[in-house]
Amino acid sequence: MSQANLEVRAISGHAGSVPGAGLKREFEVCKLIDTTTCIGCKACEVACLEWNGYSFSETVFNNSYQTMPNTEWNYWNLIRFNEHEDKDHGMMLLMRKDQCMHCQEPGCLEACPADGAIVQYVNGIVDFQQENCIGCGYCMSGCPFNIPKFSPESRKVFKCTLCVDRVSAGLEPACIKSCPTGCLHFGTKEDMRFLAEKRAKQLRDISGFQDAGVYDPSGVAGTHVIYVLHDAKNPERYGGLPANPTIPWTVKLWKHPLKWLGNLAIVGGVLGVAIHYLRFGPKVVEGDDEKLTPTPKPGQEPGPGGKR
Amino acid sequence: MSESHIVSKGRVLRYSFHERFIHWMAGLSYIYLLLTGLAFWSPWLFWLAVLFGGGTIARELHPWIGLIFVVAVFLMYRMWAVQMHENAVDKQWWDSIGHYIRNEDKEVPTAGRFNGGQKLLFWGFFWCGILLFLSGLVLWFPHWIPWNLRFLRLLAVIIHPAAALITIGLFIIHVYMGTLMERGAFGSVIRGDVSAEWAKRYHGIWYDQVTRENSPRK
Numbered sequence: 001m002s003q004a005n006l007e008v009r010a011i012s013g014h015a016g017s018v019p020g021a022g023l024k025r026e027f028e029v030c031k032l033i034d035t036t037t038c039i040g041c042k043a044c045e046v047a048c049l050e051w052n053g054y055s056f057s058e059t060v061f062n063n064s065y066q067t068m069p070n071t072e073w074n075y076w077n078l079i080r081f082n083e084h085e086d087k088d089h090g091m092m093l094l095m096r097k098d099q100c101m102h103c104q105e106p107g108c109l110e111a112c113p114a115d116g117a118i119v120q121y122v123n124g125i126v127d128f129q130q131e132n133c134i135g136c137g138y139c140m141s142g143c144p145f146n147i148p149k150f151s152p153e154s155r156k157v158f159k160c161t162l163c164v165d166r167v168s169a170g171l172e173p174a175c176i177k178s179c180p181t182g183c184l185h186f187g188t189k190e191d192m193r194f195l196a197e198k199r200a201k202q203l204r205d206i207s208g209f210q211d212a213g214v215y216d217p218s219g220v221a222g223t224h225v226i227y228v229l230h231d232a233k234n235p236e237r238y239g240g241l242p243a244n245p246t247i248p249w250t251v252k253l254w255k256h257p258l259k260w261l262g263n264l265a266i267v268g269g270v271l272g273v274a275i276h277y278l279r280f281g282p283k284v285v286e287g288d289d290e291k292l293t294p295t296p297k298p299g300q301e302p303g304p305g306g307k308r
Numbered sequence: 309m310s311e312s313h314i315v316s317k318g319r320v321l322r323y324s325f326h327e328r329f330i331h332w333m334a335g336l337s338y339i340y341l342l343l344t345g346l347a348f349w350s351p352w353l354f355w356l357a358v359l360f361g362g363g364t365i366a367r368e369l370h371p372w373i374g375l376i377f378v379v380a381v382f383l384m385y386r387m388w389a390v391q392m393h394e395n396a397v398d399k400q401w402w403d404s405i406g407h408y409i410r411n412e413d414k415e416v417p418t419a420g421r422f423n424g425g426q427k428l429l430f431w432g433f434f435w436c437g438i439l440l441f442l443s444g445l446v447l448w449f450p451h452w453i454p455w456n457l458r459f460l461r462l463l464a465v466i467i468h469p470a471a472a473l474i475t476i477g478l479f480i481i482h483v484y485m486g487t488l489m490e491r492g493a494f495g496s497v498i499r500g501d502v503s504a505e506w507a508k509r510y511h512g513i514w515y516d517q518v519t520r521e522n523s524p525r526k
Contacts, residue, residue: 015351070455111465113348114363134363136348137450141461150451155364250466258466259350262473269477273484280411282491285505 006168007122012112028124029167030192031102031176034199034228035238036212037183038095040065040079047178048077048099051163066239071098073149076160077175080239088208092230096238097175097184100147100160102126102224107247108159110255111142124189124224127164130156144220144245162224192226199228219246313518315501320518322496322507327387331497334380334433337373342479344370345472371448374440381437388430391421397513398424418512425485432478439471 007026008018045067049056054074059067065081082094106126109118117132118139128139128148135155139148148157163173171177176186185192196214203212213232216222227241235241313321323331344366347357357366400417401408401424407415408425422430446453446464453461486493490510496502507515 013351013354015354113351113354115351115354132363134357134367136367136447138447138465140450141458141465146455146458152451155368248462248465250462254466254469258469258473262469262476263350265473266476266480269480273480273489276409277484277488280409282489283411283413284491285413285503285509 006125006164008119009122010106010109010120011116012109012118013115015115026122028122028189029162029224030124030187030189031162031173031225032185032187032192032196032228033097033225034183034185034196035094035096036199036203036207036209036228036230037181038079038097039181039183040081040093040095041180042067042079043178043180044097044175044184045075045077045079047174048160049075051166051174052076052161065093071147071149071159073151073158076100076158082237082239084237089230094230094238096227096241098239099175099225100126100162101145101220101245102160102162103245104221104223105247107142107144107220107251108139108148109142110247111138111251112136113138121164123167125162125164125167126224127161128157128159130154130158133157142247142251144242144247189222189224196226196228200232203228203230215241217242217245219244313521318504319501320504320507320515321500322502323500325500328497328500330380330383330387334377334384337377337380338475338479340373341370341377342472342476344373349469349472371444374444378437378441381434384430385434388422389434392427392430394424394427395420398427401425413509418508419510419514421511421514421517423510429478429482433475436471436475436478439467440475443468443471 007024008021011018057068057072057075060069062069065079067078068075071078077097077099080096080098082096084092084094086092102124103126104124106118106120108128109120109126112118113136114132114134117129117134118126119129120126133156135150135157137148137150137157139157140150148159150157163171163175166173172186176184185195187195193214193216196216200212200214203209209230211231211233213229215227215229215232215235227235227238229235229238231237235243315321340360343356344360346353347355347360347363347366348370354363357363360366360369397417397420401419404416405425407413443464446460447468450461486497492502492506504515
């Protein structure tokens, strides 16, 4: 997607500091999804396709209300549908709008080796820049939410941009604009967090959902898409929302300790052999007629094989 | 090995054409894999990808060249595995590694066709080659790995660079010894032959074998 005119916070695979970082402050933006008032109309799915210019995909029926099993490279917004038999509230139809969570500490960006292929703006949007993407798919391994999807045709990875083009022009994301029930809200992170807590309290105090709460996972330092859930203790019920998402430990191990250890080992190895050559020199076989061996000058002793 | 090992007076054939070809098949593909791999390893080395047509092309070709490397390692295994088994001579060789490093070669017991160090290099590349191949397959097609088998991708992400680092260590030592330190070794893998003196000094057991094999045909 196009490089939006926004302040940049982090760049994937980038050597050195972020150019122009800290020039100006910006609000952190946030999408609030209230799963308790979602009716599963899928207007947001349609609006997402329309705004981003993708054609409608074939739906997959597997005894569920869900359009297809997972988001796709050209289908970024999916209502996940689960039936849940609750002992207090009877049969519940859980609808969760699934899309990129725009993590404050994005695993995709951490794992990406291509300079500038993933950019995180100061406002919290994590945006893929396909012109810099090399199609390695490491972002797919770094993401704890199964969001980045590989396009076999273009051999690049795509995901929800949080409508960065609309947001940078002062508009709300397309999905928010289309929502008929008002279960989707968009604003600053602070305001959305306040609104979400207020709604969760209402659910607890008035609607009898004692475990209602806000999903804004700390394992990725919070997200720029937050949910109100009837049961915040069991987020997995909502189409496999992870209870404690983090950047996978193997990705962290690879990008931090292994990287430093490896760099030290490579530099140490090259320095080591160079110092060995200076100290001990080549092995020389006496009486050897190898052209590569230094020929002793007439009158001198043959080159020693030992210390020099 | 039916051909005569005596190339000319004072020269012994060390590596046949077949062996040299497979060595360079592995060597050249490894150098490509190393340089493009380093580009993906660190942002500070991403410029290396530019030398090979940019990040996208490097990402496309790296697995294919990897296949060539894997085939070469397999052929090496078929060709050399029997000769690479550790034996008592290698143990003695390792015991005097300090002398070997300090070029006190008279203190080092002579070896068979391959010394302990060469055997370590061989098995290091062989086992790391298998790890790199398996993890590389996963990294080649990450979009084919379903979400519930995600642990495969997460393992591959750490195994591939870790195994690569071990081979880089072996590679640095191998290239240094083959070019600068062990004079005559580089020629042996280009032209195939070494001097009889060189063979006697470093691979005396092997030298005795090949000269005995050839002596009746004199």
